[in-house]
Amino acid sequence: MKSDSETTTGARARIIEAACSHIARNGLEGAKIRDIARDAEVSTALVHYHFATKADLLDAALVHAYDRAGVLRLSGTPGSRAGLTERLADLITYSLPADTGLREEWLLWMELWLHAVRDPSLRSTVESLYGKLREEFTAVVADGVRTGEFACPDPDATVTRILALLDGFGLQAMLLGTTEALTASQLAVGELIGRELGLTAPLPFRPPAGQQQ
Incomplete structure (x- = not known):
């Protein structure tokens, strides 16, 4: 019992x-x-x-959705890929609205952005979730710098730009709502970040299993 x-x-x-x-x-x-x-x-x-309040519900819902999506970001499901460029590519893919579950997370993020502007009680949630996402990307970029796979004089600044690119291109993909827009967003983020990290080949993206729009 x-x-x-x-x-x-x-x-x-x-x-x-x-x-x-x-x-x-x-x-x-x-x-x-x-x-x-x-x-x-x-x-x-x-x-x-x-x-x-409903704001408390939004807070809890977004933390839950973020943790659920984090399993994809950190594991590279299906099947883990060990290379740093592969891990970076997977982090980018699973930080965009790449399937139904991630699209739901993005809808919650959009609600959070809208309401946190006017409700200071939600801003700690914004800071916490962006902090977690920053940690995920910083770990990969820092590892790449240590191994010489990435050329990056300021990893913190690079991660800041990565997150801004994901927000902008992810929002565009959400608004357009097509597979083509999602693919274009993924490739644009990959190209810009790859250039900043000194990569000579495109990031090795793969579509998530069961991708849906």
Whole structure:
């Protein structure tokens, strides 16, 4: 028999999972607590018990979506690739809206950008998630500099530019909503970053399994 704490933890996880879908599909204002509660198979009172505001739900949903997508970014699923240029290519691919799950994460990011501008309580989430993403890219770039695979005088500045490129080109791919736009964004980021890192060959991109637009 499950303990009360296990039951509560499971309910909270279901609420967050349902919130991811509803906020991504309808936006923060359009997401209804009663619909989230229904899909999570809990009462609306329990949703309010765990999350005082919709902003709190957005915060938790985005952290959950980021961690879910992070498995792809860090593992290079399916099948890990050990080379640094391959790892960098995979990080770029899985930081763009490359499949249905990543597109949902991007929709949540877009909601966060919109609301964090006006709601200071969300800015710590922005800083935390960008910090995690920065750590992922910095680890690969720094390893490449140490091994001589990358030529980069200022890895921190390079990673800052990588994140800005991913935001800009990823948003463009989301707005256009086509496979061609996604591929163009991926190649553009790869070309610019490869040039900055002194690479003589294009980054070895591969499409994620089950890519959907």
